[in-house]
Amino acid sequence: MDIFEFYRKDRWPHVFCPGCGNGTVMNCFFRAFNEAGLSLDNTVFVGGIGCSSRVPLYINSDALHTTHGRAIAFATGLKLAKPGLKVVVFTGDGDLGAIGGNHFINGCRRNVDMTVICINNNIYGMTGGQASITTPHDFLSTTTPYGNKEYPFDLAEIAVAAGANYVARWTTRQVHELTKSMKSALQKKGFTLVEVVSQCPTNFGRRNKMADPAQMLDWFKANTVRRDKTKNAELDHADLNLAGQITVGEFVDRNRECFEELIGVEKHG
Amino acid sequence: MRIPPGEYFLQGNDACVEGALASGVRFFAGYPITPSTEIAEGLAQRLKGKDGVFLQMEDEIACISAVIGASWGGAKAMTATSGPGFSLMQEAIGYAAMSETPVVIVNVMRGGPSTGQPTKASQGDVMQTKWGSHGDYQVIAFAPASVQEMFDLTVECFNYSEKYRVPAFLLSDAEIGHMRGLLRIPEKLKIIDRKEMGIRRTDEAYDVPDDLVKPFPVFGKGHKAIITGMTHTENGRIEPEDSKVHSDLVTRLNEKVLRNRKDINQWEMIGEGSKTMIISYGSSALGPKEVATTDPNVGLLRLKSIWPLPEEPIAQAAKGAQRILVCEMNLGQLYFSIKRVAHDAGCKQVELLSKLGGEPPTPSEVRHKIRSMGAI
Numbered sequence: 001m002d003i004f005e006f007y008r009k010d011r012w013p014h015v016f017c018p019g020c021g022n023g024t025v026m027n028c029f030f031r032a033f034n035e036a037g038l039s040l041d042n043t044v045f046v047g048g049i050g051c052s053s054r055v056p057l058y059i060n061s062d063a064l065h066t067t068h069g070r071a072i073a074f075a076t077g078l079k080l081a082k083p084g085l086k087v088v089v090f091t092g093d094g095d096l097g098a099i100g101g102n103h104f105i106n107g108c109r110r111n112v113d114m115t116v117i118c119i120n121n122n123i124y125g126m127t128g129g130q131a132s133i134t135t136p137h138d139f140l141s142t143t144t145p146y147g148n149k150e151y152p153f154d155l156a157e158i159a160v161a162a163g164a165n166y167v168a169r170w171t172t173r174q175v176h177e178l179t180k181s182m183k184s185a186l187q188k189k190g191f192t193l194v195e196v197v198s199q200c201p202t203n204f205g206r207r208n209k210m211a212d213p214a215q216m217l218d219w220f221k222a223n224t225v226r227r228d229k230t231k232n233a234e235l236d237h238a239d240l241n242l243a244g245q246i247t248v249g250e251f252v253d254r255n256r257e258c259f260e261e262l263i264g265v266e267k268h269g
Numbered sequence: 270m271r272i273p274p275g276e277y278f279l280q281g282n283d284a285c286v287e288g289a290l291a292s293g294v295r296f297f298a299g300y301p302i303t304p305s306t307e308i309a310e311g312l313a314q315r316l317k318g319k320d321g322v323f324l325q326m327e328d329e330i331a332c333i334s335a336v337i338g339a340s341w342g343g344a345k346a347m348t349a350t351s352g353p354g355f356s357l358m359q360e361a362i363g364y365a366a367m368s369e370t371p372v373v374i375v376n377v378m379r380g381g382p383s384t385g386q387p388t389k390a391s392q393g394d395v396m397q398t399k400w401g402s403h404g405d406y407q408v409i410a411f412a413p414a415s416v417q418e419m420f421d422l423t424v425e426c427f428n429y430s431e432k433y434r435v436p437a438f439l440l441s442d443a444e445i446g447h448m449r450g451l452l453r454i455p456e457k458l459k460i461i462d463r464k465e466m467g468i469r470r471t472d473e474a475y476d477v478p479d480d481l482v483k484p485f486p487v488f489g490k491g492h493k494a495i496i497t498g499m500t501h502t503e504n505g506r507i508e509p510e511d512s513k514v515h516s517d518l519v520t521r522l523n524e525k526v527l528r529n530r531k532d533i534n535q536w537e538m539i540g541e542g543s544k545t546m547i548i549s550y551g552s553s554a555l556g557p558k559e560v561a562t563t564d565p566n567v568g569l570l571r572l573k574s575i576w577p578l579p580e581e582p583i584a585q586a587a588k589g590a591q592r593i594l595v596c597e598m599n600l601g602q603l604y605f606s607i608k609r610v611a612h613d614a615g616c617k618q619v620e621l622l623s624k625l626g627g628e629p630p631t632p633s634e635v636r637h638k639i640r641s642m643g644a645i
Contacts, residue, residue, distance in 0.1 A: 063495045077342070
């Protein structure tokens with residue numbers, strides 16, 4: 001499939017700012033989707049509210065652009081009503097971890113077959129740069145003008161603890177690993193999460209001495225620690241995401257029975 | 270799987286379960302809340318395997334969201350709740366109205382505000398049903414007054430929500446939900462299915478009265494539909510800054526319900542033309558009904574559907590009436606809308622019998638009130 005068949009060219013220009021990481025994520029996702037041999041006619045893309053959640057609207061397939069934080073709940077109903085569909089959710093850190101936190105942990109626990117791509121840019125980008133649940137400690141935003149005094153969530157670790165079948169985290173710097181993990185997530189049955197730490201130079205970098213997108217990518221590179229290369233368990237869990245280190249890698253890969261299998265709805269799709 | 274036609278002695282909430290199954294419900298998501306829980310429990314037993322999906326979710330927001338998602342998968346989908354859960358659902362109800370998703374929401378009303386009286390009846394959510402979410406939109410709501418109507422009007426909720434692609438509400442209350450009574454399930458039921466994009470059929474939904482209801486693109490059939498709660502054009506293009514697109518869209522969403530008021534509205538009129546008319550609905554109409562059936566000087570208009578407001582029957586009841594009494598289990602919600610229509614129709618004395626505390630007005634309370642109004 002050509003990338004221009006995959007994305008809706010007629011919907012351009014898109015809403016993303018110059019230097020935004022969403023383009024990288026979309027490109028990696030297209031490759032993963034293509035390599036996994038999936039069909040657009042049989043796939044539905046669900047988004048919540050936010051920059052990341054606009055991605056489904058640019059994909060040439062059925063799209064459900066829902067309310068803020070509830071994308072996983074909408075996707076759950078859709079998947080169970082029509083189990084033959086492949087369901088992919090695009091979401092962001094605020095959408096998934098803050099307003100949608102309850103649906104996120106219960107989605108992992110329920111383990112309905114869906115792939116969640118979380119573009120974590122550490123900020124509320126669309127509303128102009130307010131602190132989110134993944135804004136690193138002491139970083140600046142419009143709502144933390146004296147530095148963020150809270151500590152960030154680790155979305156990937158939460159997903160592991162809550163029971164997701166596959167969890168990986170990469171940054172927009174590691175495009176090959178990211179593509180590979182997206183492919184694994186798409187091919188895995190059950191609830192899968194790929195968290196992508198992404199740059200928002202406009203609203204995050206600009207207020208934190210990284211206005212140039214390249215500076216943010218360099219920052220990712222300098223602070224990334226590979227989970228599979230850290231033999232020391234302490235390092236794996238050393239502080240939370242982005243507070244000094246970004247732990248990346250595959251966090252879990254297991255085969256818990258998914259909800260559709262357990263309630264036997266699949267064969268009736 | 271629906272039960273065979275015949276006579277049954279059931280609880281109101283169980284009759285709602287039977288009505289949903291008879292309508293072809295395929296998906297239910299719920300969260301435990303008194304006094305609606307029996308509906309979830311009933312459907313948990315019946316929706317399994319090939320018959321459909323029952324899901325207990327983490328909160329009511331998740332329930333209504335999953336129900337909307339299921340509807341886009343082509344399933345007839347429903348949730349049931351009461352006041353606090355209903356409040357949580359409001360944002361997604363607005364989404365269902367904006368995205369034109371057929372969903373059925375049962376609200377077995379209890380006393381509010383807040384946690385209020387979980388086991389007692391009220392009609393405190395009547396205005397919230399119409400105005401609960403932000404923005405201008407219309408909904409369809411039915412108010413059952415018996416076990417039989419818990420069944421019949423659940424079927425109507427599904428029919429009209431499918432036909433007009435709007436959220437439809439069954440506004441029951443703790444009194445009707447927990448009431449035991451006779452249910453007759455007929456041999457044949459009128460069932461309407463949504464007008465699906467790309468399919469031509471000759472049944473009622475495909476024969477909608479005007480072009481305000483667009484065909485429904487079920488997901489996974491290659492329609493490449495874009496469904497959004499943002500202001501959008503007919504082909505799903507997001508245009509939040511275009512004032513004409515917004516005003517055309519919102520006007521159409523309202524008009525498709527308002528213009529078809531006569532098709533949707535249902536009511537029961539007793540003693541039409543009486544000088545004293547009572548207007549009521551749901552369980553608060555039970556006392557007035559006893560008065561109207563025993564007193565030849567008192568008439569009753571019992572509204573079976575309350576949204577869109579049945580203006581025609583209200584005006585008809587008001588014409589020639591000297592006084593109208595509105596009975597409600599709240600401090601006056603539908604009263605003000607009824608008063609407006611009655612005034613326009615020429616009846617100037619419109620009073621309210623309001624009953625709070627959890628029990629519907631008794632016949633003697635109704636008689637006492639109409640006597641104080643100068644009747645009898």
